[in-house]
Amino acid sequence: MKHSLVRPQFVTHFNCIGSECEDSCCYGWNIHIDKQSYKKTLAHKELKELAQTALKKVKKSEGVWAQAVLNENGACGFLDDNNLCQIHAKAGESLLSNTCKTYPRMAHMRGNDRYESLSLSCPEAARNVLFRPDPFLFEQREFHHDKRLKSAPLWAEKAYDYSIQLLLKPGQPLELGLTAIGILMKTTDRVANQELKSSAIDDMFQQLVILSENGQLKQHFDGFNQDTDIHQMNAFTSIQLWLNTNKVRRGRSRFELINKAICALADDKKNISMASINQAWQDVALPALVGHEALFSRYLLYYFYHMQFPQVDALTPSEAFRVMLTDLFMLRCYLAVMAAYHQGLSEHDIIMCFQVYHTNRQHKANYSQYVTGILKQSKFDDLAAILTLLA
Known part of the structure; x- marks a missing residue:
């Protein structure tokens, strides 16, 4: 089946900065090792001795077959004196576990299309999203998979698209865009509960555009009690x-x-x-x-x-x-x-x-x-x- 893979520029331009990272993902949390990577690491002539102490078998699942053992400083046992990964250096990226290959890259499926993203728990990912030029330019290409997934409901697609339009309305302060989105979500609640037809979301969006342009949306926001x-x-x-x-x-x-x-x-x-x-x-x-x-x-x-x-x-x-x-x-x-x-x-x-x-x-x-x-x-x-x- 042919579908789309959507990738924003903040993903395309991401590169791990390794030992220069302010908060390396090789420190301080459980690093899961899949079964295939575990076996290949133990079989690698330059890594097998270190792997005996740097990996601990847990056998929770095929994807969580082992985990990296952290030293007293919370560092992965495969880091060298320069805080660089010895698996990557001696065996290449192909031998890295799925966790280490992919993080902070993430993806979700929406309407049978794949949307790639990054986790903001990575400092370099946060830098790409918040400061790199044009992070939200998107590239789209053909993507093949055989799974049949349930598409997002129409109300969710409409609410998503309209929320972005309200957020980015030219000349509108952020707080007014968020006010409009909050009002739109109240209508979306009722559509999701099948109290209203999906066209009610279209109608509310048009009303909110008018309210923004005639100043009534600002009056609505300014009227809230600020003593909180x-x-x-x-x-x-x-x-x-x-x-x-x-x-x-x-x-x-x-x-x-x-x-x-x-x-x-x-x-x-x-x-x-x-x-x-x-x-x-x-x-x-x-x-x-x-x-x-x-x-x-x-x-x-x-x-x-x-x-x-x-x-x-x-x-x-x-x-x-x-x-x-x-x-x-x-x-x-x-x-x-x-x-x-x-x-x-x-x-x-x-x-x-x-x-x-x-x-x-x-x-x-x-x-x-x-x-x-x-x-x-x-x-x-x-x-x-x-x-x-x-x-």
Whole structure:
């Protein structure tokens, strides 16, 4: 069967920078070895002796037949004194395990087509998405596979396409684009529940374009109650505390830099307030981000594409929207505290904030479900409330 393979430029231009990486994937997490790679490594004349101690057989599945043994510094046992992979150096890429060959590359199927992406838990991937020129130019070529997969429902395809159009509407501030997307998701909920026909999504999109052009969308956003510091703080501290629980070993020192910056904003009584984080955002982070005006638009385009928004996990479209805004809110908080700590933001700081958050996010099982629970507890379970996270 002929289908399409879609690859954005941020994937095409990705190259592992090896020992120069700020947070190498050869440190601090379980590196799974498939059965074929395990056997070939043990049979390789230059690697078999090292493999006896650097690999541990676990036999969980064909894909997780063994795992790399980490040394006392958390490094994969196959790294040499220059932090370079000896498997790659002595046997070539073909002998690498599937994990090492592919990470941070990822792919998902949508409507029988294959869409390639990168995980932001890799610093170089984050750099490609956030800072490289033209990351969202797409190449498309023929792709063959025999699987028959269920296509995305029409409501999801429409919601995806219209969300991107609303986000990128020329001259429209980001917060208004997100307001429009949130309203669109409420209609999408009803279509997904078969309460309305899919044409209702088309009609709502057209209405939102008109509301944006006549200024009513801005009035709608400005009318929300902005006095939400207590609720914002509850959401931030609950999520950050959970991310601090059973932290992954990889990138822990970078995560602790975030924690250190948060604590540095504490008052004399060691209390941290959302007012101080918001003040840091306004006074230090925003001026430091001049010249990076497209930062969050790029991130959201990546998010829509990578997460297959609004079909995220088992969430409703509106729940997926609220989780997305929470991710945006947490990243804004990270950038704010790091800006206050360093009295500015370098490209390295920005990449670290995005990469550290996504490293910890992706290693938390049921993250989306946990966040939706926190949002309900913090009274961010409707559109008017969740949009105040953008204040």
